[in-house]
Amino acid sequence: MGADIERGIGQEVRGATQFPHAMAFGALPDGEAEALVEESAKVTAREGRACGIHITFAPVADVNLTSENPIIATRAFGEEPEGVSRLVKAYLRGCRAEGMLATPKHFPGHGRTTADPHAEMPVVEALREELDETDLAPFRAAFAEGGDLVMSAHVAYPALTGDDGTPxxxxxxxxxxxxxxxxxxxxxxxxDSLLMGAVQDTHDSPGAQAAALVDAGVDLLLDPDDPEAVAQGLVEAVEAGTLPRARVDEAMRRTWRLKERLAERHGREEAFPTDARHDPDESRKVGHAEHQQLARRIARQAVTILDNGTGALPLSPELGEKTVFVRLAAGEHTDNVLLAKSVQETLPQARYYAAGPDVEERELEILRREAADADTVVLALRVEPAAWHTFGLTDPQHRFAETIVAEHPTIVAALGTPHVLSDFPGAIARLCAYSDVPASQEALVEALAGNGL
Structure with a gap:
């Protein structure tokens, strides 16, 4: 069983440990980043194995090379190939230590894209030399470290293929x-997922698409829309001679070797148990208190104060109702309750408000009036990569934030990409948590109050 658990099992399983986005690890001090990536990967593997998961579709080995990347951004460890390579290798070591198979992705590099492949196929125009120097470097490092699988990108690379229509x-x-x-x-x-728009409707049928992808070199098809049609299409392609049987055998052997590797690491019965009875000892590993504490530690250490020239930080709990806290969330997949709770507990007298991507102008006008008598306004901006939504604040949200920063003493904090902060140079302080997971939301509020930094 494989799962998309870049940020830990808590990304998919309620109550399990969820770590900050990869870029938060990249913000850690050099002396600690690799060790904490490796330890977090061990926890992910430990909890994943307890849930019956054998493969993590991680780490992200992409180098984030543009601030406009709507789907990688904070999922990448960073913007320099050397640093990304080191942390990718650390993640692989952690997974291997606890018996989880890992999947560096998205080959040959998704960090230059400015379109979302869930909706359309991005095209990377970089030269082959540029790809060699930057994009491919973390994958070379991953393969040298012993990456088990690799995930392909639904992205076109004309420098590699000669056309811009083939992912x-x-x-x-x-x-x-x-x-x-x-x-x-x-x-x-x-x-990568075959449900994504970049590879939808590229062939006459799901079966024809599957046969073409396997013939091109894909061994495992992830998320086919119609598995039965895919299986039938593969059989028909082999029988018709359009898909060589030897190619199917090759894909099967590679997959079988993964199973053998798991059996060698754990013993066949532990790797693939025939007894499905619940093991309470395994369950206790999931969301263990020590694991949750590690996630909180990483989140706290990752918070970066980019500028505080006026000495606005830390905020004093005694500021009372003269502090207005406004959360602007760019995406729909958002948990507003936890941040509100953290603000209430840490800055109990602050007035808290939230405005999602569908906020109406009249609601923003109410927030402007609420901020009018504030000594300090805190804008917490959640801009994170996610499928099928516009990356970045909406125009009304952005205009609102610009007005607040221009008219009031404003601290701007990022629960996600740090690039959004560059839009607000007039802020009295700026800081970044690089993630919006629960631990990062709590860490951001603690940093505002001067706790843990």
């Missing part, structure tokens, strides 16, 4: 020529 997932030049022949990777290639 890496469907390119023999990339999956066989570059990945296998040049870079020497022998593990399975798993596609």
């Amino acid at each position: 890496a997932t469907g390119s023999e030049q990339i999956l066989k020529g570059l990945l296998r022949d040049e870079m020497g990777f022998e593990g399975p290639v798993v596609s």
Whole structure:
């Protein structure tokens, strides 16, 4: 079983441990970042194994090379290939230590994209030399460290294929020529989700698409819309001779070797138990207090104060109702309750408000009036990568934030990408948590109050 658990099992399982986004680890001191990435990967593997998960579709090995990237952003460890490479290797070591198979992604690099492949296929126009120097570096490091699988990107690379209409997932030049022949990777290639718009409607049927992708070099098809049609299409393609049987056998052998690797690490019965009875000892690993404490520690250490020239930080709890706290969330997938609770507990007299992407102008006008008599306004901006939504604040949200910063003493905090902070140079202080997970929300409020920094 595989799962998308970049931020820990808590990303998918309620009550399990959820770590901050990868960029938060990249913000940690150099002496601690690798150790904490490795430890967090061990926790993810430990809790994942307790839930019956064998494969994590992580780490993200992309180098985030543009502030406009709507789908990678804070999911990347950073913006420099050397640092990303070190942390990718640390993640792989942690997974291996606890018996989890890991999947560096999205090959050959998703960090330059400015479109969301859930909706359309991005095209990366970088030269081959640029890709070699930057985008491919973390993957070379991952393969040297022993990455088990690799996930392909639904992104076109004209410098590698000669056209802008073929994604890496469907390119023999990339999956066989570059990945296998040049870079020497022998593990399975798993596609990114086949439910994404970048690869929808590219063939006459799901079966035809599956056959083409397997023929191009994909070994495992992730999230097919119609699994039965895919299986039938593969059979028909083999029988018709359009998909070589040897290619199917090759994909099967690579997948089988993964199972053998798990059996070698754990013993066959532990890796693939035939007794489905519940083990309470395993369950107690999930969301263990020590694991949750590690997530909180990482979140606190990651918070970065980018400027505080006026000495506005830390806020004093005695400021009372003269502090107005406004959360602007760019995406729909958002938990407003936890942040409100943290503000109430840490800055109990502050007035708290929230405005999501669908906020109406009349509601923003009410917030403007609430801020009118404030000594300090705190704007917490949640801008995170997520599928199928506009990346960044909406125009009304952005205009509101600009007005508040221009008219009132305002602290601007980012619960996500730090790039949003550059839009507000007039803020009296700016800080970033790099993530909006529960631990990061709590850590941001603690930092505002001067706790833990």
